[in-house]
Amino acid sequence: xxxxxxDECVSTNSALAAMAGECDHGTVVSTRCxxxxxxxxxxxxxxxxxxxxxxxxxxxPKGLHPARQFVISEAVSLAIVKVLHSYLPCRCGExxxxxxxxxxxxxxxxxxxxxxxxxxxxxxxxxxIVGIGIxxxxxxxxxxxxxxxxxxxxxxxxxxxxxxxxxxxxxILSMVDEVVDDVVRGREEGVERLGRLYFASLWRTxxxxxxxxxxxxxxxxxRIRSVAPDGVITLLLTTGEERSYRFKEISAVVKESLx
Numbered sequence: 001x002x003x004x005x006x007d008e009c010v011s012t013n014s015a016l017a018a019m020a021g022e023c024d025h026g027t028v029v030s031t032r033c034x035x036x037x038x039x040x041x042x043x044x045x046x047x048x049x050x051x052x053x054x055x056x057x058x059x060x061p062k063g064l065h066p067a068r069q070f071v072i073s074e075a076v077s078l079a080i081v082k083v084l085h086s087y088l089p090c091r092c093g094e095x096x097x098x099x100x101x102x103x104x105x106x107x108x109x110x111x112x113x114x115x116x117x118x119x120x121x122x123x124x125x126x127x128x129i130v131g132i133g134i135x136x137x138x139x140x141x142x143x144x145x146x147x148x149x150x151x152x153x154x155x156x157x158x159x160x161x162x163x164x165x166x167x168x169x170x171x172i173l174s175m176v177d178e179v180v181d182d183v184v185r186g187r188e189e190g191v192e193r194l195g196r197l198y199f200a201s202l203w204r205t206x207x208x209x210x211x212x213x214x215x216x217x218x219x220x221x222x223r224i225r226s227v228a229p230d231g232v233i234t235l236l237l238t239t240g241e242e243r244s245y246r247f248k249e250i251s252a253v254v255k256e257s258l259x
Contacts, residue, residue, distance in 0.1 A: 001026045001071050001169050006082060008033040008049075010058035013117060013131040019089040020119070020127055025060040028169050034133075050148070053134040053165050055255070059176055060127050069128075070101075070231035071179045073229060075115055076130055077102045079171040080112055080240040081201050082135075083164070088154055097203040100233050101247055104134075105203050108254050109149035128174065147254055183202050191229070199227055208238055210253040215245070219253070 001025060009015045009031045016029040020043060033049035061072060077098045084096045084258050085105065094107030104112035115131040135141075135150035137158050151159055175194075182190030199205070208223045222235035234244045 001029055001047065001166070001173065003027045003166075006031040008035065009076075010034070010036045011131070012054055013115060013129050014172070016056040016058055016129050017117070020058055023058050025058065026139070026169075026173055027058040028055055028165070029058075030055040030165060035060050047133055047135075048138045050161075051137040053132060053136055053161060053166055053168070055132050057130045057132070057169055057172060058127055059130060059173075061125050061176065061180045064125050064180050065117070065183075066125055067230065068183050069118055070229060071183060071194060072118075072128055072130075072176060073102045073114075073231065074194050075175040075179050076114060076116065076132075077104065078194070078197055078201060079175045080104055080114070080132070080134070080168055083168050083171050084111070087151060087164075098198065098201045099203040099252065100227065101231055106149055109147045111149050111151070113155075132168070133191065134164075134168075137166065195227070195229065198225060199207060202227070204252070211235065212251045212253060213243070213245075213249075214251060215249050 004027065006015060006029065011034055012029045012031055015031075016023070016027070031054050032212075034047055034054040059072065081096050081098060081104060088096055088106060096111070097105050099105045102114040102116070104114070112132065112134045117129045117131070119126040119128070120143045135148055137152045138150045139152060141148045151157070175243055179191060179194050182188075202224060205224050208221045211220050211222055212218070213220050220235075222243075225234040225236045227233050232244050232246055233250065234242055235250070238240055
């Protein structure tokens with residue numbers, strides 16, 4: 001990996017996008033101070049300077065058709081879960097998990113946000129920029145985000161930011177390279193194995209929970225039935241009806257907030 005460290009920037013995704021044409025697969029842009037970090041749905045990302053991971057990783061998934069791009073999201077999410085699992089305890093039902101499609105939770109609290117931006121051309125995916133924000137050593141959160149948590153809050157320990165970032169970047173590259181190679185070479189068993197691991201790591205697969213159906217403007221109780229290879233999630237309602245949703249069409253409800 002090639003690391004580019006910035007003292008401050010508006011967002012690491014924007015900074016990496018501006019230089020992506022000259023950067024190789026595996027390039028990482030990180031910063032100690034991100035002044036306008038971006039999250040999913042246009043949300044901002046709070047990160048106290050020097051206390052958290054704020055990084056973006058450039059991927060060049062050669063030969064991957066845009067229709068298969070969800071494997072990148074699966075691989076990135078699973079790589080981060082794998083690394084965080086090695087540092088955080090599973091206790092009283094609280095473990096690291098993936099909130100569909102790619103937020104990372106500890107119990108019912110958000111520890112990591114991921115924003116993947118793909119540059120797609122007529123011939124395929126030119127590159128993907130994976131923005132990652134992980135709450136590491138921050139002890140107090142001042143924004144109106146409803147449920148943040150940090151590694152330090154969970155364990156009472158401080159963690160070395162650079163070492164953790166390097167470990168996460170290497171794990172992501174390993175998992176992404178492997179699944180892209182599986183897709184390009186037609187080894188569907190490898191892709192299916194990744195999908196099973198992803199589903200097994202999902203948050204809230206153990207019962208019925210409240211959701212807001214943004215397509216119909218109504219609250220529902222449902223459990224996760226499946227996630228398709230293109231990322232579409234299917235929920236089973238308490239009525240027995242099944243409904244499928246794309247990103248932003250459904251919102252999980254946690255502590256009276258839509259997340």
